[in-house]
């Protein structure tokens with residue numbers, strides 16, 4: 001139902017506008033490519049790719065930004081605002097925030113050296129958001145493999161697609177509070193890796209100290225994340241679950257030695273995720289400002 005050509009006549013320079021703004025943002029801070037990718041994931045898993053995550057809370061509206069997985073964690077909203085402002089200047093009241101986020105996520109990945117894919121377009125923006133769905137539909141870093149598989153399966157994504165999408169952790173950072181238990185209490189971890197991470201993540205305090213999700217190339221979209229998993233250097237409990245004598249070990253091994261296989265599976269799974277229950281036709285709206293309903 002979505003189509004890559006949706007704005008071909010109504011906003012032909014849309015891809016260029018998004019690309020240029022993302023290039024500026026990622027040049028300023030490489031991590032922004034990661035942050036925008038994560039925003040898109042957190043949008044799509046909560047009532048579909050409808051830009052629900054972009055809505056600000058107000059006195060009378062509870063959105064998703066303060067849900068557990070997003071609070072003090074989701075970032076990059078200003079970049080989406082900048083893109084939206086430029087797109088409105090060029091194609092007034094035409095392009096949804098949901099489509100801008102989908103395009104920006106791809107650009108971030110491409111700018112950091114990852115695969116490209118064709119983004120289906122024509123999503124419209126939600127007039128609602130759900131903090132409770134954000135709390136219940138997004139996986140936690142303490143999730144076990146069975147939970148990860150079932151949460152992705154609930155979104156129509158199989159275990160292999162879950163493992164490929166988790167490769168999003170080849171870029172970006174995580175806070176100490178979310179990996180402390182892993183580095184202090186778990187045994188399926190490389191001991192020198194644990195020691196290194198403990199230096200910037202004390203047993204108590206330093207909750208917001210950051211560490212790279214990929215130990216070597218956190219600003220490069222490559223397959224090193226899977227090499228880390230094979231070496232038991234997964235940062236999050238949920239990461240190492242993908243390589244812990246379970247059903248995904250073989251897939252992780254394949255991706256760890258075959259970047260092309262990872263890149264192509266990741267791209268295909270991103271397209272699938274980007275099709276999660278979009279609002280189309282006359283449903284939803286084209287928001288003027290991504291932070292508020294019209």
Ligand code: HEM
Pocket residue numbers: 031033034035036037038041072073074075139140141142143148165166167168169171172173174175176178213236238
């Ligand atoms: C499989 C289940 C997943 C879990 C449990 C999970 C969990 C997390 C956690 C806990 C963080 C760090 C947040 C913080 O420190 O505040 C994080 C960061 C990140 N996640 Fe995931 N994630 C999952 C899947 C994904 C997927 C499917 C993608 C994208 C395709 C993704 C992309 C990212 C990125 C890029 C970052 C870094 C963001 C930044 O540096 O701003 N994650 N994730």
Ligand SMILES: [Ca+2]
Pocket residue numbers: 042043044045046047048049050051052053
């Ligand atoms: Ca959503």
Ligand SMILES: [Ca+2]
Pocket residue numbers: 170171214216217218219220221222223224225
């Ligand atoms: Ca990497």
